[in-house]
Amino acid sequence: MFVGITNTPRDYAWGSTTAIAGLLGTPETGAPQAELWLGAHPGSPSVILDPAAVGGHANLAEWIAADPAAALGTRTRLPFLLKVLAAASPLSLQAHPTLAQAAAGFARENAEGVPLDAAYRNYKDDLHKPELIFALSDRFDALCGFRSVALVRASIEVLRSAADSDADDAVLAAFAERLVDDAALQSTFEWLISRSTDGVAGGVDTLVETVVRLAALEPAASALEFSTVTALAAEYPGDPGIVISLLLNRVALRRGEVLYLPAGNIHAYLFGLGIELMASSDNVLRGGLTPKHVDVPELLTVLDFTPVAVPYLLPRFPVPGVALYVPDVPDFVLAHVQGDDVDAVLPLDGPAIAIVTSGTFALAGANADLDGTTGAAGSIVTLSRGDSVYVTPDEASLHITGAGELFLATTGR
Numbered sequence: 001m002f003v004g005i006t007n008t009p010r011d012y013a014w015g016s017t018t019a020i021a022g023l024l025g026t027p028e029t030g031a032p033q034a035e036l037w038l039g040a041h042p043g044s045p046s047v048i049l050d051p052a053a054v055g056g057h058a059n060l061a062e063w064i065a066a067d068p069a070a071a072l073g074t075r076t077r078l079p080f081l082l083k084v085l086a087a088a089s090p091l092s093l094q095a096h097p098t099l100a101q102a103a104a105g106f107a108r109e110n111a112e113g114v115p116l117d118a119a120y121r122n123y124k125d126d127l128h129k130p131e132l133i134f135a136l137s138d139r140f141d142a143l144c145g146f147r148s149v150a151l152v153r154a155s156i157e158v159l160r161s162a163a164d165s166d167a168d169d170a171v172l173a174a175f176a177e178r179l180v181d182d183a184a185l186q187s188t189f190e191w192l193i194s195r196s197t198d199g200v201a202g203g204v205d206t207l208v209e210t211v212v213r214l215a216a217l218e219p220a221a222s223a224l225e226f227s228t229v230t231a232l233a234a235e236y237p238g239d240p241g242i243v244i245s246l247l248l249n250r251v252a253l254r255r256g257e258v259l260y261l262p263a264g265n266i267h268a269y270l271f272g273l274g275i276e277l278m279a280s281s282d283n284v285l286r287g288g289l290t291p292k293h294v295d296v297p298e299l300l301t302v303l304d305f306t307p308v309a310v311p312y313l314l315p316r317f318p319v320p321g322v323a324l325y326v327p328d329v330p331d332f333v334l335a336h337v338q339g340d341d342v343d344a345v346l347p348l349d350g351p352a353i354a355i356v357t358s359g360t361f362a363l364a365g366a367n368a369d370l371d372g373t374t375g376a377a378g379s380i381v382t383l384s385r386g387d388s389v390y391v392t393p394d395e396a397s398l399h400i401t402g403a404g405e406l407f408l409a410t411t412g413r
Contacts, residue, residue: 002381003390004049009033019086019273024386039081073393080332082409083276090270092290096129098263124282131278135253140272143248148307162217174200186305192240241288260313264304279331319344330412337406350411355388359404365395
């Protein structure tokens with residue numbers, strides 16, 4: 001069964017006023033449009049276009065709760081959330097817990113009587129939140145995971161070359177001395193995020209001011225990591241996250257490139273339009289670049305300080321016209337369908353959500369003839385730019401034909 005769905009974009013302040021509307025051909029509102037959610041997350045469940053087709057239920061969460069067998073098959077919940085994300089300014093530095101950490105944290109805060117809607121609550125549910133981002137804009141900027149101390153120290157040396165006083169050089173030299181090896185990343189991060197006054201003359205605030213000032217000078221300003229420092233300082237003046245950004249991988253994705261961010265990976269999206277797919281959770285531990293709650297001790301228990309390369313996720317190509325992105329969790333898989341004459345059959349292991357970003361596609365489920373001319377009602381649908389649909393798992397497979405670009409989120413094996 002195919003169920004047409006839609007939603008209203010979330011108006012977070014960091015959102016673009018034009019990108020989502022430009023992608024999907026929907027009206028601009030003049031307000032930021034940051035994220036369009038497609039799924040059953042209670043924060044913004046998808047609106048059902050024809051409630052009468054699903055017993056009168058208005059949104060996907062309501063229908064799933066009332067008739068899980070029809071909507072989910074043998075599953076008890078929809079494990080993924082698909083988003084169109086448009087960042088016009090940086091999001092917060094953040095990381096997400098493992099399943100075990102989420103379950104323990106959720107139970108602990110429940111036992112402590114912390115209200116679910118409290119601004120200082122860390123765990124809104126007992127689930128993990130790994131995620132991937134597919135770049136749709138020509139460039140999508142992000143910070144993602146700790147890099148090696150050797151690379152961080154090299155950046156500090158570039159800043160030192162721009163220092164115009166002994167005092168500036170001394171501040172940077174003292175910072176570099178903290179970074180003796182990769183094992184020092186955790187203590188250095190904790191020192192920065194805690195705004196310590198120990199170890200560097202004037203402490204973290206002085207270091208932030210020095211780094212920001214020198215990053216604006218040549219030759220530092222020519223490097224991507226230092227232009228990021230300057231941009232973050234304009235958005236969040238004085239925030240230790242400005243210097244923390246130097247500890248992290250800085251990447252400029254090209255259109256079609258994908259990052260996968262597992263539990264424990266500290267990251268921040270800085271600018272760009274993308275398709276985001278994640279486990280359906282709201283557990284976010286923040287680490288700076290935000291006015292929201294930052295729980296330093298809890299964040300430190302979640303973060304993975306192991307240096308990593310930029311965590312690109314490379315696709316598989318099961319059939320022509322389809323790129324499949326399969327992470328190391330069963331919650332979600334992303335299929336990117338693109339071409340001038342697509343004719344592909346994709347098996348489904350569970351429910352799915354599709355959205356078309358350009359062109360027109362016909363989708364036929366296993367309950368319809370593959371030529372799309374006959375079959376059970378609701379097993380054939382045509383989608384054009386901006387349209388999205390929920391696919392029940394009893395369809396078992398999708399025959400996709402058409403031209404343009406389509407994204408399909410479903411469950412893994």
